[in-house]
Amino acid sequence: MQEERIINTIKSIIGDKYIGDDCAYIKDLGIVVSQDSLVEDVHFSLDYMTPYELGYKSGKVNISDIAASGGRCKYMTVALSLPKTISTDFVKEFYKGLVDAIGDVEIIGGDITGSDKVMVSITVIGTDKDRRISSRSHAKEGYVIVTNGEHGSSAGGLRLLQAKNPISKPLIEAHLKPAVDLKMSETIAKNIKENYAMMDSSDGLADVLFKIATSSRVSIVLDFDKVEYNPDLKKLFPNDYKNMVLFGGEDYKTVAAVPKDFALQHDFKIIGSIIPKTDVPLKVINWGNGSLDITNLEKCYNHFSK
């Protein structure tokens, strides 16, 4: 995987103190920081996305990262790179979407530069006040996996957009205007007494679970029957919906490993459990008639994208 090689190269120069989680937790300042970039024709296409939707999604994506760390989003800087042909109307609509997405988060600065393609790079700063910050390495044996909402919808929506087939509004909406529900992450960060692992499913449910398992040196058993997905997904993609639920990205759902009693106490949806480390970081049960052992995420991705 090209990205992994690059990350290892970077680690070899700057060390790995901060590399691992999606957000950096700076304890002495009491803040969590996350920076994410969206590049035209890599992460989105203006063929099917309006400037408003781009702004909205950019905002949600970045808020989601901080929320999944357990932090409270407070401030945001926005770097926009725009081709000269872009109108000020584009900027206006982008910012309208952004502002609608981020609630009371304050945009405190940024930068505008020229470029060939539209590019958005956003940094969000959150605080740890009255919250416990998560780490993907904090899952423990006996913890359970909890999540909120439906998985796979965004991947389904993207497929429909690319095919110019507007047949399912909820799937398309999930891709263009992802709803990021902060209730679960907030409840966990504010109330939990133990260390825990939490991420958002920006790169897919399997990706989150695989990363938590390997970083925490445990294994995870996911019960596919417990995972929610939109009925349109199964209807429209009968041969592929299961892969979409497991491997599709950009749903931005909360996925966390927390103590079982805590999950029950808060009535969270439990979809899996943490077991002692085996050779299989992620085992998916109730996967059709059998189970799916994921030992190499890259191979699964390649399988999925074929």
Add this chain to the structure above:
Amino acid sequence: MQEERIINTIKSIIGDKYIGDDCAYIKDLGIVVSQDSLVEDVHFSLDYMTPYELGYKSGKVNISDIAASGGRCKYMTVALSLPKTISTDFVKEFYKGLVDAIGDVEIIGGDITGSDKVMVSITVIGTDKDRRISSRSHAKEGYVIVTNGEHGSSAGGLRLLQAKNPISKPLIEAHLKPAVDLKMSETIAKNIKENYAMMDSSDGLADVLFKIATSSRVSIVLDFDKVEYNPDLKKLFPNDYKNMVLFGGEDYKTVAAVPKDFALQHDFKIIGSIIPKTDVPLKVINWGNGSLDITNLEKCYNHFSK
């Protein structure tokens, strides 16, 4: 000016509480934040810049912003966008340059994405501990303008690089590996008792002074005879060196408006003074045989770039 129109559009949506200074000062967290992007073929060309130099310059540029706010640089996130054809050696050299440039600043995170052109977007976080943070609106009548080092060298170096003429090492070095001297900004931020205006000359000396004058609702008189520049600049560009000194960007020198007694006490180089607001925000005296009245920066830029 396209950029100004865009900024006004953004202001109309998010307000202007934080727009104005290069860094955002978040008082309740005691931090200053700055985000800057460098785009290939807009801000730099890999034809004449090595990956090491790009990393080095990216680091210095971003540190300079925070230092000019008066803050102490502490943490950095780095978003890199890279074409698929880029080798891991590029990333290695980039990070080596970056690490060499930033001293004890910690790289705490970031993001790597694909793109057509190389793009670097860096966010730096500094603290206000034991320091007074500047604002470009804090210059006052009776203050003087102080600066450190030579102006115009980077513009001269760029001209030589574009012409593939390596005749002056100091000018080319100034462009590719800018030295950012933090002594003056640190001394000011740690010792000054009054509010003050400070910026780096990333967009040129005239740009800084014009912005300070208009934001602070004062006028500035700059004595061109007092401004230092490299002797090579005059020798190589006898017809243009004065414009380069005044309007050339990317020197990253500290430029500040501080009380006169403070400047004298610290033996700072004084190059101008603040007077009550007139119709001319920036007057340059000893400009050849006469003086230059700058009332519209855009016109001067256009003149310069012809």
